Amino acid sequence: MPKYQYTQYSKGCATCQDKADIFACLCQAELDQIDDTRVEVHFKTGELIFKQGTPNMHFLCLTQGKVKTYIEGYNNKNLILNIVKPIEYILGPGIYADQMHHFSAMAIEDSVACLVDLVTFKKLIRTNPDFAEDFLRKVSLQSIYNYELFISLTQKQMPGRIADVLLYLKDKVYCTNPFHSTLSRQDLADMSGMSKESVIRILREFKDENIIRANGNDFEILNIDHLNKISQTG
Amino acid sequence: MPKYQYTQYSKGCATCQDKADIFACLCQAELDQIDDTRVEVHFKTGELIFKQGTPNMHFLCLTQGKVKTYIEGYNNKNLILNIVKPIEYILGPGIYADQMHHFSAMAIEDSVACLVDLVTFKKLIRTNPDFAEDFLRKVSLQSIYNYELFISLTQKQMPGRIADVLLYLKDKVYCTNPFHSTLSRQDLADMSGMSKESVIRILREFKDENIIRANGNDFEILNIDHLNKISQTG
DNA sequence: TAGATGTATTGATATATGTCATTATCTTTG
DNA sequence: CAAAGATAATGACATATATCAATACATCTA
Known part of the structure; x- marks a missing residue:
């Protein structure tokens, strides 16, 4: 019999190796409080985890997979945060x-997350x-990153924005150099504030100049210095 | 003899009518702690209050005047937050x-601010x-506003962005309808992520369509519905 | 395996926006 | 008050980027 999605796993937060670093400063009793209201949920690729405009009831800790968070703007255009x-x-x-x-979240890989009741969370904050x-x-730190995103999106031209996206994926998301992504071209467009066709064109330019290797969703950054320079010069 | 800029005024925080609403929940003893490390400073129009990249040592409460906060990006381009x-x-x-x-602050009117030591501030937070x-x-709330700014700047065309700036000034800054601003056209450009020439052109269009009246830095929004619609449709 | 569906790619074209140069207007200052 | 300097406004032009249409490729499904 399969596990149901709302199954609360027996493994407690106190011994959990997969808990967010923010929980490091909590004592056993506090972790038990979190454990009491915790639910573990599995999401399949493409599934919506929560949607912009709906009530926010839970703190969400991602233990497996990957999730994109994005603002749903006008004309069905999204901005991936x-x-x-x-x-x-x-x-x-x-x-x-x-x-x-104020933003939506969607699994871009099969994912597992723990949901913690916000009442518990806010009590611990107090x-x-x-x-x-x-x-x-x-x-x-998130706010500081947002400032960088502001500058990238509003003051850089397309090559600089794509460079920023590629460096972000390499350094912050996949943390390897040849990396495989599950993001569509449209996702890359939603990260860089441009059309998917433009993303494809810039990627082609980067390939032609041997700055990157890109085969479908397999990427390798060949000339990091050059890519950094493109990011700098906008 | 004139007051020096570093003069610490005798009026205490406890009786101050000009304190930020965040201090409402502090008791007399806590307000006294703030008062002990408080300095009141006067800034003239155009003066830099603090600069991006320098150490952040103070909490700043603005009691008179107006201040723009802005990220200094590439090629001497700023983004007003x-x-x-x-x-x-x-x-x-x-x-x-x-x-x-992580951003700079500059007085756009003659301003007065209280500086409070951050050690005291952080202690009160704890x-x-x-x-x-x-x-x-x-x-x-600031973060939520930043999301709106993201959408405005990345998904709207120039008329929508200028509409957003005008509505922001009317509703959030000057809070009157014919309003007088001390922002230059370049400032409006830095708020909307465009060139100052484009700002001027869009303002002219709005004037020609009788959506606004604009005479130098005196603005009046004549057709709020239309301006809202422009903001919506991008 | 074939068809169907979605995604990726490419090229042609339209358009939004920036840049540059020039003139006008306002503001400061000696 | 006049000169100087800054800011604003306008027009001509260049260009970055989006849109649209067509095709290629991949992936799912019956």
């Missing part, structure tokens, strides 16, 4: 504002200053 | 990351959960 990999958590700004999701500070640290 | 008015505070993400400023939660609320 992050590609989240294990073990990172996803928590939008809605929790301390209007309790809503009672454990180290936890609160760690959370503020994470929020701040 | 916010126009801050009294009584709001300015606090970047650096405090909980690398202790650096010891007063209400204060921490209020701060998280503020950070979250």
Whole structure:
């Protein structure tokens, strides 16, 4: 008999090796509180995890797979904010504002995530200053990354934006150099704020100049210095 | 004899009517702690308040005037993030990351600000959960606004972006309808991610269509519905 | 295996937007 | 007040980028 998606696994948070680093400062009793309201869920590639505009009830910790978070804008155009990999958590700004999701999340690989009730999370923020500070640290780093994204998207031309995307995938997501991605060309377009046709054209230029090797979704950055320069010069 | 810029005024935080709303949850003793490390500073129009890349040592509460915060990008191009008015505070993400400023701040009117030592601020975050939660609320609202900015800047065409800037100035900054701004055309360009010439052209179009009245830096939005529609349709 | 469906690629074309040069207007200052 | 300097406005032009249409390729499914 298969495990149901809402199965709460017996392995507790205290002994879990796959928990987000933000939980490092929690004691056994605090981890048990999280464990009590925790649910582990499996998502298949392409499945929507939560949708912009719906109530935000859970803290989500990704333990397996990969997830894209994206803002749904006008004319069915999306802007991908992050590609989240294990073990990172996803928590939008809605929790301390209007309790809503302000971006959507979708699995781009088969994924597993733990959902933790937000009441528990917020209680821990109030009672454990180290936890609160760690959370503020994470929020701040995300904010700093957003500033970089602002500059990339608004002040760089297409080659610079694609360079940024490729470097992001190599350094922050897959963390290897020849890397295989499950992102479509449309996803790359949604990360760089351009049309998919333009993405394809720029990738071709990079290939023709031997800056990258790209075969379908297998990428290898051959000339990192050159790619960095393209990122710099916009 | 004139007051020096570093003069610490005698009026305490406890009785101050000009303090940011985030301080509402602090008790007398906590406000006194802030008061002890507080310095009031006057800035003239055009003066740099702090610069991106320098150490971030203070929480800044604006009590008079107006301030633009902006990211300094490539090729001397800036991206204005916010126009801050009294009584709001300015606090970047650096405090909980690398202790650096990640954007610059400049007075666009003669301004007065209180600077509070960050050690005191961070101590209060740790010891007063209400204060921490209020701060998280503020950070979250800023983050949500940034998402809107992302969509405006990356998915809208110039008329939509200018519409967003005009509505922002009317609703969030000057809060009156005929309003007078001290922002240059270049500033409007830095808010909407375009060239100043393009700003001028779009403003002219809006004038020709009787959507706005614009005489130098005096603006009046004549047809709010139309401007909202332009903002929506991009 | 063949058809169907979605995704990727390419080329031709349209268009939004930036750049540059020039003139106009405002603001400062001696 | 006049000169100088900054800011604003306008037009001509260049170009980055999107759109549209056609084809190729891959992947699923019956």
